[in-house]
Amino acid sequence: MKPRHFHLLTKEITKTMASERTNDLKKLIQTQLKTKYDNVFFGQGQQAKMFPSVVFNLRSVDLGDLSRKDYILEIDVWTKGESTYAIDNMTDIICDLLQAENLPQTTILPVFYLIDSRAILDEDKEINHRLIRFQVQLYDV
Amino acid sequence: MKITSTGIVTDADFKEIEWEGVDHGGSPVKIKLHDAINLGNIDWTMAEKNDIVQEVVFTGCYDNTDAIASDFTEPWEIETTETNSGAKEIILGAGKFKVGGTTVALTRGGGKFTSEKSFREINADGDRGPVKGRIVLDGARASLTLNALTFLTSMDTLNTAVNVSA
Numbered sequence: 001m002k003p004r005h006f007h008l009l010t011k012e013i014t015k016t017m018a019s020e021r022t023n024d025l026k027k028l029i030q031t032q033l034k035t036k037y038d039n040v041f042f043g044q045g046q047q048a049k050m051f052p053s054v055v056f057n058l059r060s061v062d063l064g065d066l067s068r069k070d071y072i073l074e075i076d077v078w079t080k081g082e083s084t085y086a087i088d089n090m091t092d093i094i095c096d097l098l099q100a101e102n103l104p105q106t107t108i109l110p111v112f113y114l115i116d117s118r119a120i121l122d123e124d125k126e127i128n129h130r131l132i133r134f135q136v137q138l139y140d141v
Numbered sequence: 142m143k144i145t146s147t148g149i150v151t152d153a154d155f156k157e158i159e160w161e162g163v164d165h166g167g168s169p170v171k172i173k174l175h176d177a178i179n180l181g182n183i184d185w186t187m188a189e190k191n192d193i194v195q196e197v198v199f200t201g202c203y204d205n206t207d208a209i210a211s212d213f214t215e216p217w218e219i220e221t222t223e224t225n226s227g228a229k230e231i232i233l234g235a236g237k238f239k240v241g242g243t244t245v246a247l248t249r250g251g252g253k254f255t256s257e258k259s260f261r262e263i264n265a266d267g268d269r270g271p272v273k274g275r276i277v278l279d280g281a282r283a284s285l286t287l288n289a290l291t292f293l294t295s296m297d298t299l300n301t302a303v304n305v306s307a
Contacts, residue, residue: 067228100235102163109165109228139165139228 021069021140022058024108029056029073032103036093051080051127052090058136071136073098073112076120079128084119087128091117094132109139142294147302154178154301158199158285160252162236164221166229170236171220172254174201174285179301194249194288197299201283217256217283238287240298246289253286 026042033040039053059072075094079087098112115133122129158177162170177199185193201216224230234251237244263275289299297305 102165102167102233104165104167104229111165111233139231141228 021108021138022060022071024105025058025071025110025136025138028103028105028108028110029058032097033075033094036097037090051078052086053078054090054094067139069138069140071138072115073134073136075132075134077130077132080126081128082126084128087130091130091132098134105141107141109141111137113137143306144293144296145304145306147304150178150302155202156199156240156298157242158201159239159242160236160254160285160287161239163233164225164229165231165233166223166225168221168223168225168229170232172285173218173220174199174283175216175218176202176204177216177285178202179299183300192249192290194290195292195299196286197289197292198284198286201285213278215256215281215283217254238285240295245287245295245298246291248287249290250288252288254284255286256281256283 030040030042033054033056037052037054039050041053041055043057044055055076055078057074057076059074061070061072063070077087077090077094079090095114095117099114100112102109102111104110113135115135117130117132120129120131155176155178158174160172162172164170179197180200181196181198183195185195187193203212203216205212236252238248238252239245258281259279261277261279262271263277265272265275289295292299294305297303
């Protein structure tokens with residue numbers, strides 16, 4: 001027979017694992033994007049110095065499903081130059097990389113679905129900017 | 142290419158139909174129908190600005206050579222390579238449809254797997270409801286539905302009694 005505190009203990013462990021889901025998801029997205037591009041960052045700011053670069057952010061959303069913790073993944077892509085050929089290619093590559101991908105990890109079970117991608121005008125006409133959004137459906141293990 | 146109807150059901154119209162998906166744990170999940178035949182109709186809706194999607198309903202068939210059925214096993218099976226538990230065993234909705242092991246067509250609007258059972262309750266006077274031991278399973282029909290978007294070159298694969306010639 002299991003000791004009385006066993007359930008409390010397992011609950012505590014599960015809770016700790018679950019609370020790291022954002023960081024685990026961040027690591028996973030970073031690794032995935034790094035397979036295609038070198039300059040991959042989370043957050044803001046760093047992209048100003050390097051081209052091409054990829055910056056991603058995560059936003060937690062409630063879609064009404066209590067068992068699932070969903071996120072909106074926003075990926076900003078930047079290139080420099082007059083042609084938009086390179087940035088459109090990058091956008092397609094990133095869309096194909098994650099669209100409908102089921103990537104189970106030790107602590108999280110995320111699936112990525114593309115929402116949209118669009119051009120964002122920059123003050124500097126030499127800078128091309130695209131925003132790609134994914135819905136991440138996520139269960140804890 | 143010409144597509145015509147033969148008007149006759151042959152053995153070639155019975156095929157192995159498979160839906161191949163995956164669960165959240167990443168393990169493949171396969172739903173198979175044995176000796177399945179499309180018992181549905183060709184029902185195309187032509188509408189401006191809309192692509193034609195053909196709903197194809199394959200129904201699994203029993204293989205009973207005796208006059209009286211002796212094998213009650215239903216003509217479907219679900220196969221997974223790994224037994225996951227918890228959230229890992231939740232099955233994703235996206236997957237591929239295969240006929241005879243080959244992916245058939247692009248689909249739109251997903252699909253459906255049903256095993257429709259017909260139960261008979263043997264009632265007696267005074268019963269208040271179903272009684273344990275007096276419920277008989279009379280029959281079951283298993284079907285896989287897919288909504289095919291590219292079907293022109295596979296009309297003979299997806300439909301019954303249809304011939305495609307050069």
